[in-house]
Amino acid sequence: MSLKVYLAARAAEVDAAMDVFLPKAKQRPATIHAAMRYAVFAGGKRLRPVLCLAAAEACGGALANAIAAACALELMHTYSLVHDDLPAMDDDDLRRGRPTCHKVYGEGMAVLCGDALLTEAFIVLAQTPATKRYGTRDYITELATTGGSKKLIGGQVMDLEGEGKKLTRRELVRIHEAKTAALLTTSLRLGAMTANATPAKLLALTEFGHALGLAFQVIDDILDCTQSTEVLGKTAGKDQAVEKSTYPAVLGLEASRREAAKLTAAAMAALKPLDRQAVRLEEIAAYLLRREY
Amino acid sequence: MSLKVYLAARAAEVDAAMDVFLPKAKQRPATIHAAMRYAVFAGGKRLRPVLCLAAAEACGGALANAIAAACALELMHTYSLVHDDLPAMDDDDLRRGRPTCHKVYGEGMAVLCGDALLTEAFIVLAQTPATKRYGTRDYITELATTGGSKKLIGGQVMDLEGEGKKLTRRELVRIHEAKTAALLTTSLRLGAMTANATPAKLLALTEFGHALGLAFQVIDDILDCTQSTEVLGKTAGKDQAVEKSTYPAVLGLEASRREAAKLTAAAMAALKPLDRQAVRLEEIAAYLLRREY
Numbered sequence: 001m002s003l004k005v006y007l008a009a010r011a012a013e014v015d016a017a018m019d020v021f022l023p024k025a026k027q028r029p030a031t032i033h034a035a036m037r038y039a040v041f042a043g044g045k046r047l048r049p050v051l052c053l054a055a056a057e058a059c060g061g062a063l064a065n066a067i068a069a070a071c072a073l074e075l076m077h078t079y080s081l082v083h084d085d086l087p088a089m090d091d092d093d094l095r096r097g098r099p100t101c102h103k104v105y106g107e108g109m110a111v112l113c114g115d116a117l118l119t120e121a122f123i124v125l126a127q128t129p130a131t132k133r134y135g136t137r138d139y140i141t142e143l144a145t146t147g148g149s150k151k152l153i154g155g156q157v158m159d160l161e162g163e164g165k166k167l168t169r170r171e172l173v174r175i176h177e178a179k180t181a182a183l184l185t186t187s188l189r190l191g192a193m194t195a196n197a198t199p200a201k202l203l204a205l206t207e208f209g210h211a212l213g214l215a216f217q218v219i220d221d222i223l224d225c226t227q228s229t230e231v232l233g234k235t236a237g238k239d240q241a242v243e244k245s246t247y248p249a250v251l252g253l254e255a256s257r258r259e260a261a262k263l264t265a266a267a268m269a270a271l272k273p274l275d276r277q278a279v280r281l282e283e284i285a286a287y288l289l290r291r292e293y
Numbered sequence: 294m295s296l297k298v299y300l301a302a303r304a305a306e307v308d309a310a311m312d313v314f315l316p317k318a319k320q321r322p323a324t325i326h327a328a329m330r331y332a333v334f335a336g337g338k339r340l341r342p343v344l345c346l347a348a349a350e351a352c353g354g355a356l357a358n359a360i361a362a363a364c365a366l367e368l369m370h371t372y373s374l375v376h377d378d379l380p381a382m383d384d385d386d387l388r389r390g391r392p393t394c395h396k397v398y399g400e401g402m403a404v405l406c407g408d409a410l411l412t413e414a415f416i417v418l419a420q421t422p423a424t425k426r427y428g429t430r431d432y433i434t435e436l437a438t439t440g441g442s443k444k445l446i447g448g449q450v451m452d453l454e455g456e457g458k459k460l461t462r463r464e465l466v467r468i469h470e471a472k473t474a475a476l477l478t479t480s481l482r483l484g485a486m487t488a489n490a491t492p493a494k495l496l497a498l499t500e501f502g503h504a505l506g507l508a509f510q511v512i513d514d515i516l517d518c519t520q521s522t523e524v525l526g527k528t529a530g531k532d533q534a535v536e537k538s539t540y541p542a543v544l545g546l547e548a549s550r551r552e553a554a555k556l557t558a559a560a561m562a563a564l565k566p567l568d569r570q571a572v573r574l575e576e577i578a579a580y581l582l583r584r585e586y
Contacts, residue, residue: 023442023443027443028443028447029442029447029450029451029454031450031454032442032446032447032450033442036442079408083404083405083408086401086404088399088400088401088403088404089401089404089405106381107381108379108381108382108453109450109453110381111376111379111381111382111404112376112382112446112449112450114408115372115376115407115408115411115446116441116442116446118408118411118412119411119437119440119441119442119446120437120441120442122415122433122436122437123433123434123437123438123441125433126429126430126433126434126437127430135428135429136419136428136429136430136433137419137420137429140415140416140418140419140429140433141416141419144412144413144415144416144419145416147412148409148412148413148416149316149322149325149326149329149409149412149413150316150320150321153325153405153408153409153412154321154322154325156405157322157324157325157402157405158322160401160402161322161324
C-alpha cells in the first residue's frame with residue numbers, strides 16, 4: 001500500500017469510528033452536538049490518530065485495540081483548536097478552510113463545544129482495552145498530563161504571553177515542545193501502549209515523537225509565512241501580524257529549513273530500535289518534511 | 294462530631310489534598326497555575342467532595358481511598374464555574390465574593406484555566422485505587438459522562454438557550470437534572486465506588502443524589518431572588534435580570550419552597566437501604582434544606 005493510500009485509509013477508519021463515538025447531531029441538546037461534529041468533521045489530516053495507529057502497528061498491535069485512543073487524540077486536538085481560535089485567544093475566523101466554530105455557533109457555544117470535546121476524549125479513551133503492561137490508568141494519565149497545564153495548555157499560555165515579545169530560540173523550542181511535540185509524542189505512545197509495547201520501544205517512540213513534533217512545528221511556521229491563505233486553509237501571515245515569534249523570525253528562513261531537516265533526521269535515527277516494523281512511521285516523517293514550502 | 298465540625302473538617306482535608314494535587318503557583322508557566330489556584334481556593338463549601346467522602350464512609354470505605362475522587366469532583370465543578378462566568382456565557386463579575394477568574398486574569402487565560410482544571414480532574418481521578426468491583430475505567434467513565442455534552446455541559450447549553458424564554462416546569466427540571474443533580478449524584482456514586490459499594494447501595498445513592506440535587510437547585514433559585522449580593526457572594530437577582538426561568542418564576546415562591554421540602558423528603562427516603570451508616574448524608578441533606586431563604 002502506498003503511503004498516500006495508507007494515510008487516506010487510516011483517516012477514513014478514524015472518521016468512521018469518530019462518527020460512532022460522537023453523540024448524534026440530533027441528540028439533545030442538539031446545538032452542542034452539531035457544534036462538536038462541525039469542529040471534528042472539517043477534513044483534518046488526522047495526523048495524531050494516524051500516528052497512534054501506525055505506532056500500534058509498528059509494535060505488532062491490532063488496529064481495533066488502538067482506534068479509541070486514536071479518536072481520543074483527535075478530540076483533544078480539535079478541542080484545543082476550537083479554544084485557541086476564540087476571539088479572546090488567537091482570534092481566528094478560518095480553520096481548515098471553513099469559518100471557525102465560534103463564527104458559526106457563537107463564542108459561548110464554542111467554549112462549551114471545546115469543553116465537550118475534551119470531556120468526550122476521556123469517555124472514548126476509557127474504552128481502550130487494557131494490555132498486560134498498560135491499563136486505563138496509564139492511558140488516562142498519559143493523555144491528561146500531555147493535555148494539561150504544563151504541556152498543551154501551558155504551551156498556549158506561553159504562546160499568548162510571548163506575543164509582541166522577541167523570544168529566544170530556547171523559549172521558542174519550549175513552546176513548541178509543549179504545544180505540538182507533546183501531543184504527537186503521546187499519540188505514538190498511546191498507540192504503542194495499546195499494543196503492549198516494551199519500555200524500550202516506548203522510549204524510542206518518545207524520542208521519535210519529540211524530534212518529529214519539533215520538525216512539524218518548524219515547517220508549520222515556515223508555511224505560515226510563505227504560503228497563501230487558500231493553500232493553508234487558515235489565515236496566512238497570521239504569526240507576523242500578531243508579532244508572534246516563529247522559527248523563521250528567530251532563525252531566518254533558510255536556517256529554519258535546515259533545522260527542520262536536522263530534526264527529521266534525528267526522528268529517523270530514533271526509530272532504529274523498532275527496526276523494519278517502523279517503515280510506515282519513517283515514511284510519515286519523510287512525508288511531513290516534504291510538505292510544500 | 295457535630296455536622297458543622299464534620300463539614301469543616303472534611304472541607305479542610307479536601308483543601309489540603311487539593312494543595313498537593315495542584316501544580317504549585319510558581320511552576321511554569323506561572324500565570325495558569327496561579328489562575329487555577331485562584332479559582333480553586335476561593336472558600337467554596339466543597340459540597341461535592343464532602344458528599345463523595347460521606348458516601349464512601351456510608352459504604353464502609355476509607356477516606357484515603359476517596360480523597361482523589363473528591364478533589365477531582367471539585368476540579369470539575371470549579372472549571373464549570375470559571376467557564377460559565379465568562380462574558381460569552383453568564384457574564385458574571387463576582388463569584389464566592391471575589392472577582393471572577395476572567396476579571397482577574399483576562400478572558401483568554403480564564404478559558405485556559407477552565408480547560409486546565411477539567412484536564413487536571415482526570416489526572417487526579419486516575420489516582421484513585423481500584424476496588425474489587427470498580428476500576429479506573431469506571432471512575433473516568435462516571436465523571437466524564439456526567440461532565441459531558443448531555444449532562445453538565447448540556448445543562449449549560451439548555452440554560453443559555455432558555456434565556457428570555459418562558460420554560461415549562463418539565464424543561465426546567467431537565468436543565469437542573471443536567472446542570473446540578475448529575476454531578477451531585479456522581480459525587481455520591483464515586484465515593485461509594487471507592488468503597489466497593491454493592492450495586493444496591495449505588496442505586497440508593499443515585500436516587501438520593503437526584504432528589505437532593507433538584508432540591509439544592511430549587512433552593513439556589515429561591516436564594517437568588519430573595520437574598521442580597523453580600524449574603525450570596527455572587528450577583529443577586531441575576532436570574533431575573535437575564536430573564537432566566539427559575540422555580541420561583543415558573544411555580545411561584547411558596548410552591549417552590551414546598552417543592553424543595555418534598556424533594557428533600559424523597560432524598561431521605563432513598564437513603565433507607567443504607568440504614569444507620571447514612572446518618573451523615575441525612576444530616577447534610579437536612580442542612581442543605583435549612584439554608585437561609
